[in-house]
Each structure stands twice: as structure tokens, then as C-alpha cells.
Amino acid sequence: MGSNSPGRGPGSAPSSYGNLSIDQIEAELRTHFAVQWRKYTFEGLLGRGAFGLTFRVVEKLSADKFRRLAIKRSLRPRQEDDLRNEIEWLKTLRGAEHIVRILASRDDRESTAGPRRGRRTRLRHSPLNLQDSLTGLYGPIVVLEYLENADITRLYNRLVQHDQLLPNRILWSFFLCLIRACVALAYPPRGAEDEPNVLETVPTDGTAPSMIEHADLHTANIMIGEVGGGFAEHNLVPPLKFIDFGRTREGFQGVSDNVWKISRIMINLIARQQVRISAWISDYQGFETRATEILHHGNGAKYPTLDDDLRDFLARCLADEERDRPTLANMLEIAENAVKNKTAAAYPGQAGETDEEIRNLLQRFIYDADT
Numbered sequence: 001m002g003s004n005s006p007g008r009g010p011g012s013a014p015s016s017y018g019n020l021s022i023d024q025i026e027a028e029l030r031t032h033f034a035v036q037w038r039k040y041t042f043e044g045l046l047g048r049g050a051f052g053l054t055f056r057v058v059e060k061l062s063a064d065k066f067r068r069l070a071i072k073r074s075l076r077p078r079q080e081d082d083l084r085n086e087i088e089w090l091k092t093l094r095g096a097e098h099i100v101r102i103l104a105s106r107d108d109r110e111s112t113a114g115p116r117r118g119r120r121t122r123l124r125h126s127p128l129n130l131q132d133s134l135t136g137l138y139g140p141i142v143v144l145e146y147l148e149n150a151d152i153t154r155l156y157n158r159l160v161q162h163d164q165l166l167p168n169r170i171l172w173s174f175f176l177c178l179i180r181a182c183v184a185l186a187y188p189p190r191g192a193e194d195e196p197n198v199l200e201t202v203p204t205d206g207t208a209p210s211m212i213e214h215a216d217l218h219t220a221n222i223m224i225g226e227v228g229g230g231f232a233e234h235n236l237v238p239p240l241k242f243i244d245f246g247r248t249r250e251g252f253q254g255v256s257d258n259v260w261k262i263s264r265i266m267i268n269l270i271a272r273q274q275v276r277i278s279a280w281i282s283d284y285q286g287f288e289t290r291a292t293e294i295l296h297h298g299n300g301a302k303y304p305t306l307d308d309d310l311r312d313f314l315a316r317c318l319a320d321e322e323r324d325r326p327t328l329a330n331m332l333e334i335a336e337n338a339v340k341n342k343t344a345a346a347y348p349g350q351a352g353e354t355d356e357e358i359r360n361l362l363q364r365f366i367y368d369a370d371t
Contacts, residue, residue, distance in 0.1 A: 020075070022045065022048075022053060022075075025053060025073065025075070026044065026045055026053075026055065029042060029055055029071070029073070029137075030042045030044075032136060032137060033057060033133070036133060038060065039059065039060055039133070040057050040058065040059055040060070040133065041057065041058040041060075042055070042057050043055075043056040043057060043058060043068075044056060046070065048075075049072075049244060052072055052073050052074040052075050052079055052082075052083055053072070053073055053075060054070050054071065054072045055070070055071045055072075055073070056068055056069070056070060056071075056146065057069045057071055059130070067146070068146035068148065069103065069130075069143050069144070069145070069146050070143070070144045070145070070146045070147075071141065071142070071143050071144075072086075072141070072142045072143075072144060073137075073139070073140075073141045074139060074140060079246075080139055080140050082246035082247070083140040083141075083142065083246060084107060084140045085245070085246055085247075085248065086142070086244070086245040086246045086248070087102065087105045087107070087140060087142050089212075089245040089248045090102035090105075090142070090144075090245060091105075091190075092188045092190055093184055093185070093188050093189065093190075093245075094189065094190065094191045094192075094193070094195075095189035095190070095191020095192075095195055095196075095197055095198055096180075096181070096184035096188075096189050096191075096197065096198070096200050097180065097197040097198060097199055097200065097229070097231065097239060097241075098177050098178075098180045098181035098184060098200060098239055098240065098241050098242065099181060099184050099241060099242050100144050100145055100147065100223065100241050100242065100243045101144065101145040101197065102142060102143070102144060103130055103143045103144060103145060104129070104130035104131045104133070104134060104142070104143040105134075105140070105141065105142040105143065106131065106134035106135070106137060106140075106141050107139065107140045107141075108137065108138050108139065109138075109139070130143050144243075147223040147224065147225050147226075147241060147243075148226070149223070149224035149225065149226070149238060149366050149367065150223065150224060150366075151219060151220050151221070151222060151223050151224070151243075152174075152219045152222050152223075152224060152240065152265075152269070153219040153220045155224065155365055155366060156219055156268070156269060156272065158365050159269075159272045159365065160272045160273075162365075163272075164272075164361075164365065165270075165272075165303065165305060165306075166269060166270070166361075167305075167347075167350070167352045167353050167357070167358055167361065168305070168306065168307040168310060168342065168347060168350075168353060169236075169237070169339075169342060169343075169344070169347075169353055169358060170237055170358060170361070170362075171266070171269070171270065171306075171307075171310060172307070172310065172335060172338040172339050172342060173233065173234075173236075173237035173339050174237070174240055174266070174269065175262075175266050175310075175313075175335050176233065176332075176335035176336060176338070176339050177239050177240035177241075178222070178240060178262035178265065178266070179259075179262070179328070179331050179332050179335050180199065180200040180332070181200070181240070181241065181242045181262075182255065182258040182259055182262060182328060183200035183201065183202055183328060183332060184200045184242075185210065185212045185213070185214060185242075185254075185255075185258055186202075186209035186210055186212070186254065186255050186258075186328060187200070187201075187202065187203060187207065187209060187210070188210060188212065196230075197229075199231055199233075201332070202328060202329040202332055209254060209255050209328065210250065210254060211250045211251055211252070211253070211254035212248065212249070212250055212251075212254060213248065213249055213250070213251035213253060213254055213257045213258060214242060214245065214247075214248050214258055214261075215247040215248055215249055215251065215257075216244055216246070216247045216248075217242070217258065217261040217262065217265070218261075218265070219265060219268070221242065221243050221244040222240050222241070222242060222243070222265070223240070223241050223243050224238050224239075224240060224241075224366055225238050225239040225240070225241050226238055226239075227362075233336075233339050233340070236355060236358060236359070237358065237362065238362070238366070255328050256322055256325075259317065259325070259328065259331065260317075260318070263291075263314060263317040263318050264277060264318070266314060267291060267293060267294060267314060267318070270294055270303060270306060271293055271294065271299075271302075271303075275293045277290035277291070277292075277293070277318060278290065280292040280293065280298065281320055282295070282297060282298060284297075284315045285315075287316075287319050287320070287321065287324040288319065288320040288321070288324075289315040289316070289318050289319050289320060289324075290318045290319075290320060291311070291314045291315040291317075291318040294306060294311050294314060294315075295311055295315060296311075305347075305350055305352070307342070307346075307347070309338065310338075313326075313331075313334055313335075317331065
């Protein structure tokens with residue numbers, strides 16, 4: 001997924017890439033799933049990302065129940081290790097609500113070089129499960145939950161196109177999602193295949209956070225899920241989820257690196273431009289911050305409806321010195337409280353903060369947006 005979001009269709013991919021053309025890879029997968037009698041319908045290419053191609057498949061779960069899946073496959077042999085790395089991290093992070101969920105994977109390492117022909121095991125019957133459905137495909141391949149509302153790059157572009165500011169309640173909700181995803185990286189749930197997703201929380205027993213860094217966080221690698229999902233905080237606003245873990249690693253900064261990047265993304269969503277935070281450092285309440293764009297002594301007047309609590313929060317998250325920034329636990333607490341308690345009544349005179357207007361905006365800019 002990632003740069004393979006539904007916002008990028010076949011037209012954006014070159015006709016040939018690596019040892020096989022994209023058309024050849026698509027034809028191979030189409031044939032593979034076609035022989036699995038009545039179980040799968042191959043719909044085609046979603047897009048190309050840094051580590052491979054993503055395709056969409058429909059799985060028949062029962063006579064009247066279906067679900068879409070995203071299937072990711074590498075293109076070049078040298079990209080296979082990136083996809084293997086992604087698969088391992090997705091298993092480690094499985095169970096986190098704000099991380100794209102891995103549903104199945106396979107890594108047959110025979111004949112990974114060249115045009116990937118040779119012995120194949122074709123299923124001539126309906127496979128028992130997703131894992132079975134991948135039998136006969138060489139090299140690393142992964143099946144992921146399908147996130148139909150695309151990445152936040154598409155949302156960002158539509159906000160720019162229509163000169164639309166996001167309501168505060170959506171901004172707080174999105175920031176909470178991004179913080180929870182960072183919590184997942186800091187405290188990986190390592191959930192079992194049959195365990196449901198959980199909301200990410202910071203342990204209270206003093207467990208030290210991991211040093212896991214996503215290492216490729218940008219708007220194209222954050223997808224928008226479906227509203228609801230069994231969690232009250234997503235009854236109105238859909239969740240955001242991290243994707244594309246090909247470069248993920250245990251680094252030197254861990255939490256600090258991830259939090260810095262999501263805070264930059266929030267500034268850009270508010271500003272609807274790529275803010276050069278490194279070029280404008282200012283003093284704010286006794287410390288230096290890089291959130292000057294949204295502060296009142298900076299360009300804050302451009303965002304007249306922005307919640308001052310959110311301005312302050314981002315100023316602290318983007319403090320130049322790490323010692324002046326809130327901890328991950330503090331960030332989670334602040335964002336949780338805001339999403340829970342800042343209803344439309346917290347924003348008198350701002351009609352765009354009502355549930356009805358938020359639903360209308362989500363419908364226009366996300367659910368009904370061109371794919």
C-alpha cells in the first residue's frame with residue numbers, strides 16, 4: 001500500500017519496471033486467482049510504491065458477504081528484502097488499530113531471479129484460507145486489509161484545491177490516530193492472527209519504549225480507514241493508519257523521530273502547504289519551537305478558527321529541544337481528552353464543528369473524492 005494508495009491508478013505506473021513488466025506481473029496474479037474457483041475476483045493494479053506493486057482482490061466470504069484485499073508484491077529482486085522487512089514488522093505490529101493489518105503472507109524463495117517461471121502449484125479448488133491462496137507464487141508476497149479511503153495526500157490536495165480548513169475536531173481526531181500509531185511502534189502489540197485489533201496505549205508498568213522508527217513517514221504512507229470499527233473515538237471521524245514498513249528499523253531516536261514527523265504532518269494539514277519548519281524558529285513561552293507557522297506571532301492569523309489548545313500542543317511537540325517536548329504518554333493523554341471532551345459546544349459560533357457538518361465535509365473530501 002502506501003504510495004500504492006487507491007488515489008494512484010494504473011495510469012501512473014510505467015509499462016515496465018524491473019525484470020518483469022507490470023502487465024506481466026498483473027497477468028500472472030490474475031491467472032493465479034482466477035483458478036481458485038469462486039473464491040477470489042482479481043480487480044487489478046492499485047498503484048506502485050517504493051517497494052513494489054499493490055493489487056486489489058475481492059474475497060468471497062459467504063454467499064452474500066465479500067471483502068476487498070490489498071496484495072503487495074515486489075518488482076525487482078533487490079526489493080524483495082524490503083518487502084520481507086515490511087512483512088516481519090507488520091507481524092510485530094499486528095493488533096494495533098492504527099497500523100495496516102497483515103492478513104497473510106508467503107515467501108517461497110525458489111527461483112526469485114529472472115522471469116520467475118518454473119514449477120508452480122496451481123490451486124484447482126477453493127483454498128481454505130488466505131494463506132493457502134498464495135501457494136504457487138514465488139518470492140515475498142503479503143495480503144493486507146484494504147483501506148478504501150486512500151491516503152491523506154489525496155485529502156491534502158483536495159483541501160488545497162477547495163481552500164478548505166479542517167475543523168478542529170477532525171484535526172484532534174487525526175492527531176490522536178497518529179499518536180496511537182507511534183505508541184504501537186514504541187510498544188508493539190505482537191498480536192496473534194486471530195486476535196482483534198486494540199487501541200494502542202502506553203504501559204503503566206515502566207516498560208521502556210522500543211527504538212523502532214518507521215523511517216518513511218509522509219502523507220502518502222498514512223491511509224484513511226473506515227468510520228466505526230468498534231471504537232467510540234471513530235464513531236464520527238475515521239481512523240488514520242500507518243502503512244509501508246519497508247524501511248522500518250530499530251534506530252537511534254525511536255519515539256522522538258516518529259513523533260517529530262507526525263507533528264510536521266499535522267502542521268502541513270492545517271496549513272495546506274509544505275511548511276519549512278526548519279526555516280522559522282521562534283520563542284514561545286520560554287522555549288524555541290518550529291511551529292511558528294500556526295502561532296499568533298507567526299502566521300496564526302491565516303488560521304482564525306484553529307483551537308488555541310491545538311496550537312499550543314503542536315508548539316510543544318515541535319519544540320527545538322527534546323527536553324521541552326511532551327512525552328508520548330503526555331501526548332496520548334492530551335489528545336484522548338480533546339477527542340473525548342471537545343464537542344461542538346467547545347467551539348461556539350463555528351458551524352463547521354457540528355457532527356452534521358463534519359459528516360458532510362468527510363463525505364465531500366474523503367468518501368466521495370475522486371479515486
